Amino acid sequence: MAGFRFKLFPYLASTMNSLTDFEKHVLLEKGTELPFSGEYCDLMSAGTYLCKQCGTPLYRSTDKFRSSCGWPSFDDEIPGAVKRTPDADGKRTEITCAHCDGHLGHVFEGEGHTPKNTRHCVNSVSLTFVPDEGEVPARASKETAIFGGGCFWGVEYMMQQQPGVLSVESGYMGGHVRQPSYEQVRTGTTGHAEVVKVEFDPAKVPYETLARLFFEIHDPTQADGQGPDIGHQYRSVVCYTTEAQRETAEKLVQELRAKGYHVVTSIERAHTFWPAEDYHQNYYANKGTTPYCHAYTRRF
Numbered sequence: 620m621a622g623f624r625f626k627l628f629p630y631l632a633s634t635m636n637s638l639t640d641f642e643k644h645v646l647l648e649k650g651t652e653l654p655f656s657g658e659y660c661d662l663m664s665a666g667t668y669l670c671k672q673c674g675t676p677l678y679r680s681t682d683k684f685r686s687s688c689g690w691p692s693f694d695d696e697i698p699g700a701v702k703r704t705p706d707a708d709g710k711r712t713e714i715t716c717a718h719c720d721g722h723l724g725h726v727f728e729g730e731g732h733t734p735k736n737t738r739h740c741v742n743s744v745s746l747t748f749v750p751d752e753g754e755v756p757a758r759a760s761k762e763t764a765i766f767g768g769g770c771f772w773g774v775e776y777m778m779q780q781q782p783g784v785l786s787v788e789s790g791y792m793g794g795h796v797r798q799p800s801y802e803q804v805r806t807g808t809t810g811h812a813e814v815v816k817v818e819f820d821p822a823k824v825p826y827e828t829l830a831r832l833f834f835e836i837h838d839p840t841q842a843d844g845q846g847p848d849i850g851h852q853y854r855s856v857v858c859y860t861t862e863a864q865r866e867t868a869e870k871l872v873q874e875l876r877a878k879g880y881h882v883v884t885s886i887e888r889a890h891t892f893w894p895a896e897d898y899h900q901n902y903y904a905n906k907g908t909t910p911y912c913h914a915y916t917r918r919f
């Protein structure tokens with residue numbers, strides 16, 4: 620390992636890199652970056668991911684896959700580079716750089732994403748990507764927004780109509796059960812909300828436009844339900860993936876309150892996104908109908 624490291628990355632491996640405050644928070648204090656906020660979340664270019672702190676090669680791009688959970692995901696590590704340690708509560712297994720002990724994230728097994736059945740869920744900020752020779756990393760201009768406004772079929776349908784939106788996916792967020800099924804979430808006891816994950820091009824549609832639309836396609840004054848759909852899983856929620864999104868959402872809630880709306884929407888930090896079952900995706904488009912539960916109402 621040492622020889623490999625020295626040969627390929629002598630400039631990085633020779634010293635420990637100095638870290639920013641946020642890098643220290645994650646690598647040294649075992650912090651977690653906001654999902655969908657990291658720069659390597661969707662990067663699929665060919666290359667090697669090194670430990671941000673010590674420069675040790677940890678992961679290869681050939682082991683990276685799209686899990687849609689919100690953090691870079693790998694189904695294997697470079698042999699010997701990553702150490703596994705069960706968390707104190709025994710629920711999860713932490714992964715750290717075997718060379719410098721820097722915190723990377725957690726590893727999960729049995730989720731079925733790839734034949735290796737393993738997901739290293741790694742903070743982007745713990746890594747430095749070095750592209751293969753001749754490889755130019757393609758970074759699309761893309762941002763992720765998460766909204767929960769009742770039945771996800773309707774919110775998904777309305778968001779898909781918005782120019783600048785690249786993709787919309789229905790799923791679950793915010794509960795205490797891993798990989799929840801619809802049958803579990805519908806009981807209203809797992810803590811999850813039905814949400815949509817909206818990927819958009821911020822150069823074509825700013826987050827504020829989508830957030831305003833969100834407040835106008837569902838009723839932000841109804842607690843724990845939308846229309847006929849009643850239950851905690853149907854609550855009104857904005858899950859922000861950046862601090863700027865949080866500020867925008869709070870500003871819009873204030874605007875609506877100033878207009879007399881008793882807004883109950885909660886504004887929460889985004890957590891792991893669990894995609895809903897296939898039959899929930901593109902529900903109205905596949906069915907050729909329009910939503911019973913969502914319609915546009917001007918509120919701003």
Ligand SMILES: [Zn+2]
Nearest residue numbers: 670673716719
């Ligand atoms: Zn390291």
